[in-house]
Structures are given as structure tokens and as C-alpha cells.
Amino acid sequence: MRVIRAELRAFRNYASVTFEPDAGITVLCGKNAQGKTNLLEAVVLCSVGRSHRTNHDRELIQWDAPRASVSLETERRDGTHDVKIILNRGGGARAKQVLIGASPVARIGELMGHVPSVLFSPEDLSLVKDGPGERRRFMDMTLSQLRPQYFYALQQYSRALKQRNGLLRALSISFASASEAASQLEPWDEILSRAGASIIMYRVWFLDRLARDARDAHAHLSGSNETLAARFICPFGKEDNAARALLDALRNGRARDLASRGTGMGPHRDDFELTLNGKQVKVYGSQGQQRTAALALKLAAFSTIRDELDDSPVLLLDDVMSELDAERRRRLLSWTPGVQKIITCTDESDLTGAVVGKMCMVDNGAIV
Ligand SMILES: Nc1ncnc2c1ncn2[C@@H]1O[C@H](COP(=O)(O)OP(=O)(O)OP(=O)(O)O)[C@@H](O)[C@H]1O
Ligand SMILES: [Mg+2]
Missing domain, CATH: 1.20.1050.90 (RecF/RecN/SMC, N-terminal domain)
Structure with missing residues (x-):
């Protein structure tokens, strides 16, 4: 499985952004508090229906916005698939809506396995x-x-x-x-x-x-x-x-x-x-x-x-490079070649020597 495109609307510090990761390694690089982890969090949300950072979905909605949405287009063996999650600030029964293809699903459990992902972060x-x-x-x-x-x-x-x-x-x-x-x-x-x-x-x-x-x-x-x-x-x-x-x-x-x-x-x-x-x-x-x-x-x-x-999950690596020595970094990146990896870092030099497919600079809720 790989993520072809993610579209975020009023999600965390992104008013509106389209993110198209590489099939191999994508690096999200930027200063602290610019929105790197938020992008990974959006993928996690579509993967397991919840954030890895909070139990409160409303925290994911951009301040002052009535609702947030994340749409993912993925490619699996049998073709492309769409998953969309809409979070409504109003709460109640429609607080979280999940759509697979264009159809709303009644239970979040139906999402499981559609967008397999594994995230590693310093926490x-x-x-x-x-x-x-x-x-x-x-x-x-x-x-x-x-x-x-x-x-x-x-x-x-x-x-x-x-x-x-x-x-x-x-x-x-x-x-x-x-x-x-x-x-x-x-x-x-x-x-x-x-x-x-x-x-x-x-x-x-x-x-x-x-x-x-x-x-x-x-x-x-x-x-x-x-x-x-x-x-x-x-x-x-x-x-x-x-x-x-x-x-x-x-x-x-x-x-x-x-x-x-x-x-x-x-x-x-x-x-x-x-x-x-x-x-x-x-x-x-x-x-x-x-x-x-x-x-x-x-x-x-x-x-x-x-x-x-x-089918391979997408591997999301949040801020791990700076914490590993050069040898372990190399070993991590050489692990399961060909798998889609999205990696965040604050310093490009942490990726020295890696074969990076796409480098994205993240700056204040925008990918530049
Ligand atoms: N609901 C929200 N609405 C708007 N902005 C938000 C919301 N939740 C968090 N933010 C903002 O998102 C930013 C943090 O984004 P994120 O955690 O992705 O940073 P980061 O780039 O991963 O930084 P670091 O390198 O420190 O980990 C902060 O500036 C925070 O104020
Ligand atoms: Mg972060």
C-alpha cells in the first residue's frame, strides 16, 4: 500500500494543503512547531480512526473552524482507494464521519486495514x-x-x-x-x-x-x-x-x-x-x-x-533520525527497501547519505 495523496482541510495548523509523498522515502523537514507531525497524524487518523497524540478529536480541528477533514488516496494491489474522515466540532453522533470510497461507514472498525500504517516517534x-x-x-x-x-x-x-x-x-x-x-x-x-x-x-x-x-x-x-x-x-x-x-x-x-x-x-x-x-x-x-x-x-x-x-503499511518516522547514531540510521533506512517511508526531521543533515525520493520543507502550516 502507498499513500498517493493526502488532502487536509482545517486540520491542526493546515487551513488547506495537498501532500503527495514519494513511493519511496519522503522527508518532511522544518523548524519546530511548523506542522511536520501534524501531517503524519493526519495519515494515522485515516489509518486507525484516531490520533496517536490525543483522545480528543476536537483538538485536531483548526482553532475556530467548525470542521476538519482528511482525505487520503492510496494505491493497493487492486487499484486506488479513497478514505476520508470528517471531524465536526459540534460533536454528537456526527462528530466523526468515515467515508470509504464515497460511502459513509457506520462503524469505525470498517476502516481497519484500509490504510495500514506504523508510526514511530520519540514518545x-x-x-x-x-x-x-x-x-x-x-x-x-x-x-x-x-x-x-x-x-x-x-x-x-x-x-x-x-x-x-x-x-x-x-x-x-x-x-x-x-x-x-x-x-x-x-x-x-x-x-x-x-x-x-x-x-x-x-x-x-x-x-x-x-x-x-x-x-x-x-x-x-x-x-x-x-x-x-x-x-x-x-x-x-x-x-x-x-x-x-x-x-x-x-x-x-x-x-x-x-x-x-x-x-x-x-x-x-x-x-x-x-x-x-x-x-x-x-x-x-x-x-x-x-x-x-x-x-x-x-x-x-x-x-x-x-x-x-x-501488503506493506506506510512507515511514518517522526523525528527519529537525530536520536540514532549514524550506523543505526543507515540500518533503519536500509530496512525493508521499497517500502513507503515518510520521515520528519529538523535538520537535513540527519538524512545525509539516504536515498531520498522527495524533500518537502514544512513551514507554518504549508508545504513549500
Ligand atoms: N487545532 C489546531 N489548530 C491550529 N493549530 C494547531 C492546532 N493544534 C496544533 N496546532 C499548531 O500546530 C503546530 C505544531 O505542529 P507539529 O506538532 O506538527 O509541529 P512539528 O513541525 O512536528 O514540530 P516539532 O519539530 O517541534 O516536533 C503548533 O504551532 C501548534 O500551535
Ligand atoms: Mg513534531
């Missing part, structure tokens, strides 16, 4: 350094592109979890009896265990693939003999019947959940651990080792998506 260091939430978000963003069913299970799970947590609070305030609590919680526990088991099943499969691809990508990037390993951490991951095990855990945990007014068990607690030669990267890794591990994870997501969809 991805948090994948290695921060808490499990970042790693779950990464699993969710990548897996959703591969399996719309995963995206729907996730939606169903999050809604049910919110309901269950609300109910736990209400029950604990009203000092409900154990049997009353049990009968009210039971339907939510059943939904959570079914959707949760489906999420866990997909994550087990994904982590297995990811671990292999991350190890290979890491070996390519670092050129060292250190081995990167990723291990899924989930108490239900090895169960034959994860739904049953999760349901039992939810039932048995009710008293504790009522006391803490929150759900202590389930895939919203999943994580994965990263090690280099058996040592936790988070604890023992140098800054450079952590950055390379994070990048290897993203490249692994790329390989997994490419192999599963039998």
Missing part, C-alpha cells in the same frame, strides 16, 4: 520505559489494524468494564448484600469474560509473532549479538478455556472489587515484558538500548501487519 520510548498502559495501547493499535474483530471485542470490553466499575461503586455506597451484588454483577462478568477471552486470544497470537519479528528487527538495527525477547504477561494467557478462567476470577474477586471499587482482573491489566539477553530493558537498558528496543517493536509491528495483510 515511543514510553513503550519500554513506562507502565503497561502504553504497551496495551500499542497492542491495541496494531492488532486492530489486523483484526477488526479484535477492535470490536475491545470496544465491547471497555464499555462493559465501565459499566461494571460504575456498578461496583454504586453497590459499595449502598452497602448491598453479597447476593444482591452477585446477581447484579453476573451479567457484566459474563460479557467481560467472553469479550476478554477473545482479546486475550488475539494478544497471545500477536505477541508470539511480534516477539519473533522484534528479535529479528533488533538484530538488524543494532548489529549486535544481544537478543531482544518479548513475553506476554497475562494470568489467563495459557488457559485452554480463558473465558471460563476469567469468569471464575471475576466471580471470586467480587468482594475485593467491591472494596476497591474497581475491577482487578482481566485484559485491562495485561502487559508484556522486554528483555535483552535476559535482562529487563526497562530496568537495565541504556537510553540507546531502550530506544532501539522501542524501534524494533515498531518495526516488528510493521512486519506482522505486512505479512498478515500481504
Whole structure:
């Protein structure tokens, strides 16, 4: 897959712009705060239906504008495709409209896989350094592109979890009896265990693939003999019947959940651990080792998506060049030749030696 054209209207600091990246490497170069990341964000929006930087779509709409839109024309094996997202400031049911071809789609999940993309930015260091939430978000963003069913299970799970947590609070305030609590919680526990088991099943499969691809990508990037390993951490991951095990855990945990007014068990607690030669990267890794591990994870997501969809995602590299040494930069750019890459930088010299197809200067919401 490649992006042929992106048209942004009232999106972030772009009043109106048309961006036509090269089939190979495109560099977006400019000073800070000119709109380089905003362009990548527009591609991400069409890829997964949301920004990688914010949960609030309205922040993407240009200040004072009533609506924003991003249209992408892509080329896939079977021809050209159009995806368009319109964000309305008014909110409500029409806050976000998704069009594939010229037809509006009812569910954002239908977008998944149309514009596969993988973005790497300096904040991805948090994948290695921060808490499990970042790693779950990464699993969710990548897996959703591969399996719309995963995206729907996730939606169903999050809604049910919110309901269950609300109910736990209400029950604990009203000092409900154990049997009353049990009968009210039971339907939510059943939904959570079914959707949760489906999420866990997909994550087990994904982590297995990811671990292999991350190890290979890491070996390519670092050129060292250190081995990167990723291990899924989930108490239900090895169960034959994860739904049953999760349901039992939810039932048995009710008293504790009522006391803490929150759900202590389930895939919203999943994580994965990263090690280099058996040592936790988070604890023992140098800054450079952590950055390379994070990048290897993203490249692994790329390989997994490419192999599963039998089509290459577009690789978006935000500001990574300045953070890598010359050798790793070269290794990154030589990785999967022929794939469309859009790279941002503040200094052209960061790309010295790279075969750049197109150089775009980004200046205050315009491509010059
Ligand atoms: N909703 C919005 N409406 C208008 N302008 C916005 C909006 N949201 C962000 N901006 C502006 O966009 C600019 C930031 O763009 P972006 O993050 O793409 O910068 P960048 O070129 O990637 O910079 P850096 O090199 O610092 O990462 C800022 O000037 C910010 O004020
Ligand atoms: Mg930026």
C-alpha cells in the first residue's frame, strides 16, 4: 500500500494543503512547531480512526473552524482507494464521519486495514520505559489494524468494564448484600469474560509473532549479538478455556472489587515484558538500548501487519533520525527497501547519505 495523496482541510495548523509523498522515502523537514507531525497524524487518523497524540478529536480541528477533514488516496494491489474522515466540532453522533470510497461507514472498525500504517516517534520510548498502559495501547493499535474483530471485542470490553466499575461503586455506597451484588454483577462478568477471552486470544497470537519479528528487527538495527525477547504477561494467557478462567476470577474477586471499587482482573491489566539477553530493558537498558528496543517493536509491528495483510503499511518516522547514531540510521533506512517511508526531521543533515525520493520543507502550516 502507498499513500498517493493526502488532502487536509482545517486540520491542526493546515487551513488547506495537498501532500503527495514519494513511493519511496519522503522527508518532511522544518523548524519546530511548523506542522511536520501534524501531517503524519493526519495519515494515522485515516489509518486507525484516531490520533496517536490525543483522545480528543476536537483538538485536531483548526482553532475556530467548525470542521476538519482528511482525505487520503492510496494505491493497493487492486487499484486506488479513497478514505476520508470528517471531524465536526459540534460533536454528537456526527462528530466523526468515515467515508470509504464515497460511502459513509457506520462503524469505525470498517476502516481497519484500509490504510495500514506504523508510526514511530520519540514518545515511543514510553513503550519500554513506562507502565503497561502504553504497551496495551500499542497492542491495541496494531492488532486492530489486523483484526477488526479484535477492535470490536475491545470496544465491547471497555464499555462493559465501565459499566461494571460504575456498578461496583454504586453497590459499595449502598452497602448491598453479597447476593444482591452477585446477581447484579453476573451479567457484566459474563460479557467481560467472553469479550476478554477473545482479546486475550488475539494478544497471545500477536505477541508470539511480534516477539519473533522484534528479535529479528533488533538484530538488524543494532548489529549486535544481544537478543531482544518479548513475553506476554497475562494470568489467563495459557488457559485452554480463558473465558471460563476469567469468569471464575471475576466471580471470586467480587468482594475485593467491591472494596476497591474497581475491577482487578482481566485484559485491562495485561502487559508484556522486554528483555535483552535476559535482562529487563526497562530496568537495565541504556537510553540507546531502550530506544532501539522501542524501534524494533515498531518495526516488528510493521512486519506482522505486512505479512498478515500481504501488503506493506506506510512507515511514518517522526523525528527519529537525530536520536540514532549514524550506523543505526543507515540500518533503519536500509530496512525493508521499497517500502513507503515518510520521515520528519529538523535538520537535513540527519538524512545525509539516504536515498531520498522527495524533500518537502514544512513551514507554518504549508508545504513549500
Ligand atoms: N487545532 C489546531 N489548530 C491550529 N493549530 C494547531 C492546532 N493544534 C496544533 N496546532 C499548531 O500546530 C503546530 C505544531 O505542529 P507539529 O506538532 O506538527 O509541529 P512539528 O513541525 O512536528 O514540530 P516539532 O519539530 O517541534 O516536533 C503548533 O504551532 C501548534 O500551535
Ligand atoms: Mg513534531
